[in-house]
Amino acid sequence: MESLIYIIAPLSITALILFICMFGHLKFGFISLKSVQKIGAVIGALYGYLYFTTMYNLLVDYSVFLSRIHYTNLVIFLIFAILIGFYSRRITPDFIQIIGLCVFGTSAYFLLA
Amino acid sequence: MILSLVFAFGIFALLWPYFIAIRAMDFNKNSETMEPRLQGRPARRTIGRINSDISVTIYTVYAFYTVLCVAFYATPEFRGVISDAVLLIIVIALSAFAFYFVEMANRKAYAYITMGQIAVIHLCCSVSSFIAFNYLVHGNDIILQNGLAVVGLAIGLMLIFSRKLGRK
Numbered sequence: 001m002e003s004l005i006y007i008i009a010p011l012s013i014t015a016l017i018l019f020i021c022m023f024g025h026l027k028f029g030f031i032s033l034k035s036v037q038k039i040g041a042v043i044g045a046l047y048g049y050l051y052f053t054t055m056y057n058l059l060v061d062y063s064v065f066l067s068r069i070h071y072t073n074l075v076i077f078l079i080f081a082i083l084i085g086f087y088s089r090r091i092t093p094d095f096i097q098i099i100g101l102c103v104f105g106t107s108a109y110f111l112l113a
Numbered sequence: 114m115i116l117s118l119v120f121a122f123g124i125f126a127l128l129w130p131y132f133i134a135i136r137a138m139d140f141n142k143n144s145e146t147m148e149p150r151l152q153g154r155p156a157r158r159t160i161g162r163i164n165s166d167i168s169v170t171i172y173t174v175y176a177f178y179t180v181l182c183v184a185f186y187a188t189p190e191f192r193g194v195i196s197d198a199v200l201l202i203i204v205i206a207l208s209a210f211a212f213y214f215v216e217m218a219n220r221k222a223y224a225y226i227t228m229g230q231i232a233v234i235h236l237c238c239s240v241s242s243f244i245a246f247n248y249l250v251h252g253n254d255i256i257l258q259n260g261l262a263v264v265g266l267a268i269g270l271m272l273i274f275s276r277k278l279g280r281k
Contacts, residue, residue: 021212021216022215022219022231022235023219023228023231023232025216025219025220026219026220026223026228026231033216033217033220036216036220037213037214037216037217038213040212040213040215040216041209041210041212041213042209043212044208044209044211044212044213045205045206045208045209045212047208047212048184048185048204048205048207048208048209049201049204049205049208051185052184052185052188052201052204052205052208053201055185055186056189059189060189060192066186066247066251066253067243067247067253067259070186070239070243071263074236074239074240075266077232077235078232078236078266078270081228081229081232082229082270082273084228084229085228085229085273085274088228090227090228090229090274090276091229091273091274096272096275097272097273097275099272100268100269100270100271100272100273100274100275101269101273102269103265103268103269103272104265104266104269104270104272104273105269106265106269107262107263107264107265107266107268107269108262108266110258110261110262110265111259111262111263111266
């Protein structure tokens with residue numbers, strides 16, 4: 001349990017970098033596509049370095065399952081997307097969206113617990 | 114064996130019914146039909162082009178995650194053969210290459226769908242490519258409970274971001 005933070009923290013940071021790289025530029029239509037691609041490649045290289053070293057440490061030194069690492073990173077990435085959805089008011093207290101949040105949370109629990 | 118491939122294909126194939134349900138794609142209308150006028154979107158395109166652009170985005174994102182799976186999860190298999198520094202350089206080069214192309218796909222899709230709906234594409238493609246890769250390269254079959262949880266994750270996110278196109 002004490003070592004959980006050492007797994008969650010680096011994966012959260014890599015998920016945040018992935019999220020920013022994927023969706024950070026969507027509102028900035030005034031930046032040309034070529035520039036976005038170049039910046040994306042640089043951030044992608046950083047993401048590759050950080051995620052690979054984190055994953056390698058967890059896999060080799062701590063024997064964490066590969067699927068657990070991948071799904072944790074993915075779920076944190078999706079939580080960022082949901083938080084931005086709340087912030088931008090795309091997610092409102094609609095019945096179907098509340099059902100979706102419940103299904104998402106339950107599935108994430110069974111996937112990662 | 115069959116279970117992994119069924120889950121990998123099934124989760125990937127869920128994307129088309131989802132985008133048809135939220136009316137982002139429409140295969141019933143004539144492909145030359147112009148899209149309806151929507152608030153905040155002065156440019157109008159044909160239905161065929163919208164279908165094509167979203168499909169291309171899905172395939173590109175799938176290719177992106179396949180390259181990342183190869184970069185991250187296949188290279189540790191060679192750690193006894195190649196030095197760690199060379200492995201790291203290969204991983205960084207593959208990541209930069211993959212990110213260079215996926216940015217274009219994300220931006221293309223954002224003309225028609227919201228950020229959350231692009232996240233649904235990322236979820237389905239990431240999980241699908243990982244399950245297929247994990248089985249084909251490492252020989253790890255998926256556990257039924259994990260497979261159902263992943264399907265639940267995808268359906269939950271689809272419900273969360275299920276707003277219609279016109280309300281973007």
